[in-house]
Amino acid sequence: MIQTKKENPTGKKTSLVSRFFRSSELRSSKDESRRESNDFGETDSQPSNGTQETATSDTAKPQPLSSEMELGSGTEKNEPFLQKLGRKAIYKCLDLNNCRLTTADVRELVALLPFLPDLEELDISWNDFSGGTLCSLTQQMHLISKLKILRLGSCRLTADDVRALGEALKATPELEELNLSWNSKVGGNLPLILQKFQEGSKLQTLELVDCALTPEDGTFVGELLPILQNLEVLDLSINRNIGSSLDSIAKGLKSTSNLKVLKLHSCGLSQNSVKILDATFRYLCKLQKLDLSCNKELGGGFEGSAAQLATLKPLEALDLHQCSLTADDIVSLTQIIPLLSNLQELDLSANKKMGSSSDNLLSRLRFLPALKSLLINNCALESETYTALAEASIHLPALEIFNLSWNKCIGGNLKLLLETLKLSTSLQVLRLSSCSLVTEDVALLASVIQTGHLAKLQKLDLSYNDNICDTGWAIFCQNVWILKELTELDISLCPSNFRDCGQWFRHLLYAVTKLPEITEIGMKRWILPASQEEELECYLQDHKRSIHVDYGGT
Template sequence: MEKRAAQGSQKRSEDSILKRSPFDLILNQIQRKTASVGKRERPSVTRFFKGLAEEKSKAEKKKEIKTGEANNSIADGHHQDVSETGESELPGPETADWRKVKQFCQKLGKKPNSKSMNLNNCGLTVTDIMELVALLPLLPDVEELDVSWNDFIGGTLRPLTLELHRVSQLKILRLSNCRLTADDTDALGQALKLIPHLEEMDLSWNGNIGGNLHPIVQRFQKGCSLKVLRLIDCNLTADDGISLAQVIPLLASLEVLNISSNKNIGRACEHLLSRLRFLPKLKSVFVNNCALQEGSFTALAEATLHLSGMEELDLSWNKCVGGNLKKLLDAMSVATDLQVLSLNSCNLVTEDLAELASVIQAGHLERLQKLDLSYNDSVADEGWTVFFQCLHKLKDLSDLDISLRPLSSRYCGAWFGSLLASLIKMPTLTDFGVQRWVLTTLEQRQLESFNKKNKRDIHFDCCCSAQDITK
């Protein structure tokens, strides 16, 4: 019995030891070692562990204070989610509804923002669109909605547009490259009245809009807030052009119109372009690569006379400009704010460059900052010479491009000296495109030493020497 009792006592002792924490075991060992030293030594050990306890207590209190402050901040509506860039993603409190928005965005690899729902290029599916529809009531402050480059959502836009009244403060709507269908354009047109503050709409790269633009434009209202309209490469037809023309007077706030790469309206946009005169705030017009005919170009030139605030005009890849540039340049005396003029691949001729030089000499393009004359190989050397002789009048010009077409090459000729003389007097020029123009050895040395000699930093893009051509 005694033996069994001893064994039981030993087992309970071992269990007790196993149940002790590592901290207790260490403390017990220290106490045993210090027991032989005497009572005077023990207080130091006690103070040591008392200090540890106090530090632990302070840390816990500090943590509690921070937690309390965070909770108070949430209660006061001052809590903010901060993105990796340090920008505020949410000005309001962290709520259960907002967590749903965050989960949806994070699933698609995007960061949530109470003002902007950017779902560009997310591979959205029909299911995602329906989930977005359910979230719209939780996003009353959204001003930007971008679902561009999601080509699986074509034909599913109606459920989304029916709920746009939930985001009545919407200012920017981007739906480019979404394979929109005729039903989508009809649904979008009906939704315009639900978003009265819309300032920018981008429907570019939706080929099926061609022939189906009327349901959208017919619903623009007088006093519309729209400032930016982009319809790039939408396969617009002549009928569509007649429809962007009928509503022009309703778009008094329009500042940017981009109908580039719609070649089918080239013959039928004369009426549209002539009515641009009714857009007093228009600043940027992009009609590049539209296969404009002479009548349409003339209509645009005449409309420009009424657009004194024009800042950017892109007519690139319209061959009808060649030989007719004077019609447009006659209006430049009015468009004194023009900063960007793009005439890339316009089949310009020597007379066009001479007319341009005359306008520059008269000071009508003094605010021009970017001029693109590239891919106009049909201009003779004398045209470039006259142009470069007065180029220095463009004091604000920072970007100039006169590059030749690919697979072509040509010696600079007599105009190189005139160019250098003008460059010295152009303090703002930083980029000069001269691709495929051939330099002699002397001209190459002069160009290489120009920056150092004149304390400039102009980037000369891809000049080639005679040796390069030989090779």
């Protein structure tokens, strides 16, 4: 692994207050510069990264605190900071996500709250220290009553923290988003946190992923949902014990007509759960994303039990991966999925029955022209089903992500996808890992690259295809430099196989010099001779490129 890392040149840790002050000074300086520029009639330029930003008319969203600087003991006094802060600075976003906060840092954070009356977003997720210290913060929540977003994911909250949080939420009537994910003590105590929510609550997002929720918690959620009329996102994933309380949850869902995202990934759902949910779908007229994945007992439940799923016309994402779908399920889904004309993301991966019974379903994907992401990896596709998929994929012009990994039948038959590869001008991610590809397949891929048909490709996974000879890799590496937007390339070998790199490695190294965006190259179990390893390291040092090259190893 080749990796560069910047170190703190002073070797000293900075307190939360000092760090916050530096950030405020930087923003103040930028504001002054912007005002000076505007005095001369200059206008702000558009973002250069290609993303579209939305500005509000009343105030500009400030930059969150950087999480790259180290936080320390917080021993520096905050008086100078508070004197300079005064009443001029109004911060709406305080992002301390994954900052290795200490108990002293929390004390400083609490000291800041009186000076942040307009704070709208507070994120202290992924700070494992937090457990047992949240009480000091929640006692001051009334000082930030305008809070709209509170994220406390993976903070190791204790039972005392949970109780204190429940009381504190009474002081945040504007709250729109609450994330308590990955806190196991939430399980069994959920009513203590959420029972203070009243009719008319503004809560739009509730995330409780992997919180060890009990069946009783699930029942409580069902009873709470009618109160949350503005709820748009509900994520209860990885709570395996709430499947038995799905009746209550589904009953509550009938009152959430504004719901746009429902995630029940790995929730212990059964065949009967499909029938229960299907009865609620007609009430979820705005639902855009539905995730029922990794519920292995769900298999067999779709047979004649999911007719209402077809009424979800706004649905844009459907995730049914690893649901043990049966042949009868697939027959039912064949009648439903093609009717979801707005579908943009479809994940059917890791359902082995797809291989022998999904040709009708896959052929009808042509009726989903808006489809951007199609994941059908590890489905044991057979020749007939693969052919149906290849023919349908020609009619998916918007396709950006295409994952066919772990389908062995593709080996020697990549040519069936030739027209798709030529026509998919939007394709950004192509995964063909462990597809038994042969030399002729990568030569075909190289020819498609050479003609410029995959110009938008950013991620290409050809790993675990050990039957490709050195000649094939040479042809591929001689052409891969044409993919100017490529950021990740994986050509790793299977765990049981080790091979010496051939002369094609020089072609790959040359390609890297022509790929301005590349950051990751996977070459696990390829063995570099000392001369080639030295050549690689010298190149990365000389060109000061931040590229991770993972080679050799196990």
